[in-house]
């Protein structure tokens with residue numbers, strides 16, 4: 001088994017550099033030889049689809065209490081000061097001697113990051129030692145250095161760091177690029193994660209575009225981006241880790257658990273704990289597609305407030321489940337949402353644009369940047385939602401498109417039995433909008449086919 005996926009790794013082994021990397025994706029995903037069919041079957045057994053699970057297993061949305069003006073959240077998350085980056089080294093990565101990270105223009109083409117950040121000292125900063133401004137409260141208005149992954153990122157600079165989960169098998173210890181823009185003004189730390197599922201590509205490009213347009217001297221706060229969390233999965237065109245586990249069921253992880261637990265723990269301690277806000281970017285899976293949308297625990301007032309920063313986005317209430325990065329982050333006091341954009345294994349321009357626009361809007365509303373031109377400022381739309389499943393196996397043919405408004409009883413599509421020629425209609429169970437759906441394909445009875453959203457009240461109003 002080990003041999004088998006190692007062979008896969010080597011066969012798929014593409015040299016990936018972050019900036020030019022998207023051009024090489026087709027080569028990696030084109031390599032689907034016959035024996036990978038077995039894997040596909042196994043994959044289907046492993047998990048349904050988190051975009052289904054995290055909605056269906058969600059606690060219902062609590063109605064807001066309009067009578068009390070200043071209601072207190074029941075489980076109040078600890079206040080996270082923007083400057084309160086954990087001082088104590090969170091993991092072995094951080095114990096390493098900190099070096100000032102080189103200031104890199106992220107728009108420039110870069111070589112593949114090295115494992116050790118033993119890059120030459122940046123000439124500009126070689127002489128001076130940064131003073132510990134955290135000990136001087138009167139300097140709170142000053143931006144401070146960000147110390148992570150063994151490096152110190154000075155205010156007003158951007159750089160590429162490398163996160164390595166320290167798993168001692170070739171291919172897994174490969175360093176994963178971490179982009180950091182540390183603004184010249186103080187503000188919150190926003191983290192962006194992509195490709196926790198290795199076959200979800202839109203988020204990689206959303207993060208690249210969002211971050212490469214940031215100018216450190218115009219930014220208040222920091223943006224930390226991990227475009228490809230699951231690098232081995234990405235290289236194989238697979239949602240899963242090489243041990244066939246779903247990384248997004250293992251956060252915050254542990255040091256002595258499965259491979260997935262250890263990778264999750266390493267990411268959580270060395271990157272995620274630096275965040276005040278987290279947007280974890282995903283796509284649909286198993287040939288399902290989504291309108292650009294957020295999954296957020298609207299029962300959590302801090303999270304609900306965060307969602308208001310995203311314009312034009314559909315927001316679907318979902319508490320999330322144990323093991324998800326979003327869920328673990330919220331438990332750790334980090335305001336976190338999942339962004340779902342489009343389909344897996346595809347690069348979809350309109351989904352990417354919507355994602356970048358929404359993240360830009362968020363940074364604007366959080367006071368991190370100021371947009372020069374804002375054409376209107378549409379609020380997000382909030383939905384309660386429900387998945388409608390196929391009652392029969394066969395071939396699914398949809399009658400409606402993603403985003404369509406539907407009314408109760410309307411036929412959304414048919415499942416056609418290719419043997420008996422029976423046609424089984426699937427009908428909308430409520431009035432609403434199709435916010436996610438399966439593409440036409442062979443389905444089994446019980447397959448979640450249409451995600452119908454019903455507009456819900458806007459939180460806090």
Ligand SMILES: [Zn+2]
Nearest residue numbers: 197200282283
């Ligand atoms: Zn995903």
